[in-house]
Structures are given as C-alpha cells and as structure tokens.
Amino acid sequence: MNSDAQPARTLNCESREARAVLESRGLKKNYRSSQKIIPVLTDANLILRKGEMVAVVAPSGAGKSTLLHLLAALDTPTSGTVYFEAKAIETNDDAALGEFRNRAVGFLWQRHQLLPDFTAAENVAMPLLLRGEKFTSALEQARKWLAEVGLEDRADHRAGELSGGEQQRVAIARALVTGPTVLLADEPTGDLDEQNAWAMFELLERLHRAHKLTSLIATHNLALAARCDRILGLEHGVLRSREAAAIAGEGPGGEAS
Numbered sequence: 001m002n003s004d005a006q007p008a009r010t011l012n013c014e015s016r017e018a019r020a021v022l023e024s025r026g027l028k029k030n031y032r033s034s035q036k037i038i039p040v041l042t043d044a045n046l047i048l049r050k051g052e053m054v055a056v057v058a059p060s061g062a063g064k065s066t067l068l069h070l071l072a073a074l075d076t077p078t079s080g081t082v083y084f085e086a087k088a089i090e091t092n093d094d095a096a097l098g099e100f101r102n103r104a105v106g107f108l109w110q111r112h113q114l115l116p117d118f119t120a121a122e123n124v125a126m127p128l129l130l131r132g133e134k135f136t137s138a139l140e141q142a143r144k145w146l147a148e149v150g151l152e153d154r155a156d157h158r159a160g161e162l163s164g165g166e167q168q169r170v171a172i173a174r175a176l177v178t179g180p181t182v183l184l185a186d187e188p189t190g191d192l193d194e195q196n197a198w199a200m201f202e203l204l205e206r207l208h209r210a211h212k213l214t215s216l217i218a219t220h221n222l223a224l225a226a227r228c229d230r231i232l233g234l235e236h237g238v239l240r241s242r243e244a245a246a247i248a249g250e251g252p253g254g255e256a257s
C-alpha cells in the first residue's frame with residue numbers, strides 16, 4: 001500500500017486511488033478509558049473500488065466496528081483521512097458530513113437499532129424524513145424497499161414485533177432507501193442461525209449487484225466472507241489482504257490495498 005504523505009485534501013484524479021469509491025489513509029483510532037489510552041486502529045489503509053464486495057474478518061475486539069464507523073464518518077479518527085470519490089471527508093463541515101452520511105453511505109448496524117414502537121415502513125422511511133422528504137413519498141419508497149427485501153406484508157407491523165431475521169431485513173431496507181453508493185454492513189449475519197445467515201448474505205449479494213453497490217462487510221463467518229471479491233484481516237490495528245485459507249491459519253497475507 002502506498003504510504004506517501006498526502007498533503008492535498010483532494011486526491012489526484014489521474015491516480016490509481018482516484019478510482020476508489022471509498023478510501024482510508026493512515027487511519028488511527030485511540031479510545032480513552034479512565035486514564036488509559038486504548039489504541040484500536042494504528043494505520044488502517046483501505047481502497048474500496050467501484051462494485052467490489054469486500055469482507056473484513058477479524059476476532060471480536062479487533063476494531064471492525066470502529067473501522068466501519070470511521071469510514072461512515074459516524075466517528076472521528078484520532079488521525080488519518082477517509083476519502084469518498086477521491087475527496088476528503090471534512091469532519092468539521094456539518095452540512096457536508098450530513099450529506100455524506102445520508103446519501104453516500106448506507107450503514108447496517110451490528111445491532112440493527114430499529115425503533116421498536118414504529119412500524120417497519122416508518123423505520124425504513126426515517127432517513128428520508130431526516131433529509132426533508134415528504135411523509136407520503138418517504139413511506140411509499142419505504143414500502144418499495146420492504147417489498148425488495150421480501151417484507152411487503154410486514155410493512156405495518158411494529159418493528160419490535162418482528163423476528164430477528166425480519167428486523168435485520170428492515171435494517172437493510174433502511175440502509176439502502178436513500179440510494180447510497182456504498183454499503184457498510186457490520187456483522188449482518190451475527191445473530192442469525194446458519195440457514196438465515198445464508199439467506200441474509202444472498203439477499204445482500206443480490207442487492208449489491210442489482211443496485212451496483214460497493215460493499216464492505218464485517219463478519220466472523222468465513223464461509224460467507226469467502227464469497228466476497230476479497231477478504232481483509234485486521235491485526236494490531238492494520239488491515240491486511242487475506243485468503244480464506246490464510247485466516248484459518250494456513251499462511252500469511254500482505255498489507256491491504
């Protein structure tokens with residue numbers, strides 16, 4: 001991975017990196033807990049190219065959620081920069097940040113964080129309402145997305161009354177209703193049994209292709225990761241390219257690109 005210092009806030013459009021949809025350079029994240037500093041990401045470099053479906057596989061606590069939150073600008077790095085379509089995300093510009101969060105990236109939370117007392121359709125419509133769309137139009141689009149994830153007959157159920165797998169599908173519809181370029185999915189199959197995990201992954205693959213998404217999926221499930229275009233590991237705060245076999249302990253990988 002190119003580790004050149006990058007003083008410019010916009011990457012050279014002729015460069016290899018400019019073809020990246022989402023990129024991180026030198027991403028570092030320390031948390032502070034009482035008096036202690038907890039280093040989680042030390043130098044995370046990533047290039048996600050258009051149309052790729054990439055898995056991040058690493059043990060619990062390695063920093064997968066931290067990485068995804070930084071890439072989605074849901075949290076601020078200690079240092080380093082995230083670029084979307086070759087342009088640095090300016091974390092101090094609230095308007096630009098809101099636009100990026102609401103239009104560029106769809107985020108599937110590790111715990112899907114639906115509002116249990118609202119209906120499935122209202123949950124899916126929420127990001128559209130937040131960006132100022134009219135209620136009727138937002139609900140119409142939400143129903144279309146619920147149909148796309150196979151839940152049209154659950155649109156008016158309260159989210160808290162749906163099964164875990166159904167709630168996860170509502171969360172996928174909510175992540176994609178804004179028409180994002182990038183899908184960041186944090187352990188989308190984490191709480192599901194094997195059969196539902198496969199169904200969920202197949203749904204993600206289908207949506208990824210149908211909507212020409214660029215997707216990054218954090219998962220513990222190696223069999224599912226192996227179906228992605230490539231796999232990254234996260235070790236000591238650094239991303240590394242991995243083959244499925246290497247993660248299982250059969251060989252080393254190289255730093256990610």
Ligand SMILES: Nc1ncnc2c1ncn2[C@@H]1O[C@H](COP(=O)(O)OP(=O)(O)OP(=O)(O)O)[C@@H](O)[C@H]1O
Nearest residue numbers: 031032033038040059060061062063064065066067
């Ligand atoms: N807000 C926080 N304050 C302090 N430490 C934190 C905070 N968030 C995360 N951490 C710590 O950072 C490390 C990485 O956490 P993270 O949630 O990114 O891991 P993960 O790889 O997503 O794990 P899992 O697979 O269990 O979801 C953990 O040791 C965690 O305790």
Ligand SMILES: [Mg+2]
Nearest residue numbers: 064065110186
């Ligand atoms: Mg996590």
